[in-house]
Amino acid sequence: MDEEVALTVSASTAPPQDEAPAPAAGPPQESTTTDDTTPEESTPPATDQKRRGADTRALTQMLFAELKDLEPGTPEHHRVRGALIEANLPLVRYAAARFRSRNEPMEDVVQVGTIGLINAIDRFDPERGVQFPTFAMPTVVGEIKRYFRDNVRTVHVPRRLHELWVQVNSATEDLTTTFGRSPTTAEIAERLRITEEEVTSCIEAGRSYHATSLEAAQEGDGLPGLLDRLGYEDPALDGVEHRDLVRHLLVQLPEREQRILLLRYYSNLTQSQISAELGVSQMHVSRLLARSFARLRSANRIDA
Structure with missing residues (x-):
């Protein structure tokens, strides 16, 4: 996975200068800024972000229009495809940021999301009239979710329970913000209109990402391993075979x-x-x- 993403992104280059649209001609605009402030410094961050997003969308449309006429497997097709991947990597980082609470390295999540981005680029049809970010986001998020479901969890839980756990986690954050404290199980169940048993099952499912050995020493409390604390001699264990024989x-x-x-x-x-x-x-x-x-x-x- 790392090699495919690295090779694809490294092979991409910016479009040639003669392919970029020429700026529209018009009278020069008079600057309304003072001598102490340049026009770049006076641009609000939100406006600058919107401008970059518009530029990315325009570049993406231009690259898809060029990609449509190229033969797959040719150097030109590979170059334009790599440029599309590089231009839309911020979309992958935005989707990966939603999973920053999963205790997984963000670099791994971004790489997985990039695989989803590549799949979206290969399947996208510009003639359908859908913006590429709208089409690509479900594919990127789905690829990341599949990674967590199939490769991260030590214990695999039912799909319905996993999806419900996402809702419980979101409701917990909302109620914590509303009440200023951690919500109770009953409050979460009432918010989602499910039973308290389902909420408890979801919470237990959310803890199944990593398993800890019973023989591992407990960190911080100085106590022996969990196996040493849970294990005990059952006095009736030796009599199991005897009772079976007597019966x-x-x-x-x-x-x-x-x-x-x-x-x-x-x-x-x-x-x-x-x-x-x-x-x-x-x-x-x-x-x-x-x-x-x-x-x-x-x-x-x-x-x-």
Whole structure:
């Protein structure tokens, strides 16, 4: 990407002097400025910016008119195409400035936007009567958004959630300006007419640009890594395989013996309590338990 943009822009040259339109003839204008102020210094910045924009649009129209009659791949076509790219780079920088809060190097964003500008130049048809900046801006912005969606995010979120996150971010800035403080989730939801759960999901999606290792040390607080703070020994973890094995063996016992084992080892009842529960003697409960253990040991596939 960098090589294509660099080669295209570096190959561009300004149009020849004889191709530039001659200034309109007319009587010289009298300067109304004082001796201490030159005409250039008296021009307001906004007026100067509008003049540069008009000059860029006029140059763009002239270059597209010239490009239409050139054969693609020829040196002249390459020269005029490069001049169009160079003349409209301020449009790319303007579009890239909208993404300055994404914590990405602005040079990378401008390069991606320049790819969108090149695509817009190759597809633009001057005969449709549309100004080139109006046609090119969606293409440039779309290319930048695609870059963030496909290459920057560590965790890819659904497209609808990503688009809604943009609206939540914009509403947050507007409400912060209005209230002079950070808005609550309920205020953002009311502004966008969505649920608070959707706002919370969007905020979480906005944090998915970069992932941090659980083993990375926390900066600034002096605490160990997140894994060391979240990890703990589960006392029931070792019994998972045992419970699965017992569940497989219990189904092989008669129903009454299954109930006796459940009362003894899951309900923690004594043999005398079990005998009172079932209406049998304690000795009979003891014999049933012993017989059940013998059957379980003989059916245990691990011991076998």
